[in-house]
Amino acid sequence: MLNEKEILELIDEAIIARESAYAKFSNFKVGAVLIDDRANHYSGCNVENSSYGLSMCGERNAIFHAVSKGMKKIKVIAIVGDTEGPLSPCGACRQVINEFSTEDTIVIMANMKKEYKVVKFIDLFPYGFRL
Numbered sequence: 001m002l003n004e005k006e007i008l009e010l011i012d013e014a015i016i017a018r019e020s021a022y023a024k025f026s027n028f029k030v031g032a033v034l035i036d037d038r039a040n041h042y043s044g045c046n047v048e049n050s051s052y053g054l055s056m057c058g059e060r061n062a063i064f065h066a067v068s069k070g071m072k073k074i075k076v077i078a079i080v081g082d083t084e085g086p087l088s089p090c091g092a093c094r095q096v097i098n099e100f101s102t103e104d105t106i107v108i109m110a111n112m113k114k115e116y117k118v119v120k121f122i123d124l125f126p127y128g129f130r131l
Contacts, residue, residue: 002076002106007118010035011110014058014080017043021058024048030058030081034066037073037102042066059093063100074100074121078108086110086117088124097121098128 002010010033018031023046030046044062048055059079066074077097081087086109089097097105101121110116 002108002118007078007108007116008114010076010078010108011080011114011116013041013043014078014110015112017045017058017062018080019045021045022047025050025052025055028081030079030087032058032062032077032079034062034071034077035075036066036071037075038071039075040066040069040071042069042071057090057093059089060096063096067100071100073102074105075102076106076108077121078110080110080112082112084111086115094125095128098125098130101128 013033014031018029021029023029025048033043042062042065044058044065046058079087088109105121107121108118
């Protein structure tokens with residue numbers, strides 16, 4: 001399990017990733033960072049489009065970035081947005097995280113005030129679909 005210093009460092013990385021978000025329609029910026037099973041860090045942010053269905057969440061952008069570099073499994077993923085409480089990943093992101101998770105994958109949900117909640121991914125998405 002991560003200690004508080006490590007959690008806050010990941011939240012800071014996600015906040016930095018959030019700065020690059022392209023959210024001109026919703027003005028809701030999200031940053032994400034993940035650590036893979038080889039201790040590599042990958043970040044992502046949400047990118048919106050005027051054809052809303054073509055927009056992409058920060059979590060999935062971080063995952064797709066990591067996969068393009070050879071990532072196979074997510075050890076930890078941290079997500080940050082400007083919300084009242086910690087930001088939880090949407091259903092689509094949960095399904096994509098599920099594809100690369102293990103029984104030990106950790107999700108850090110946080111907001112800009114650095115309020116956070118740490119959960120095992122399996123507890124967040126207990127009956128995820130896999131082929």
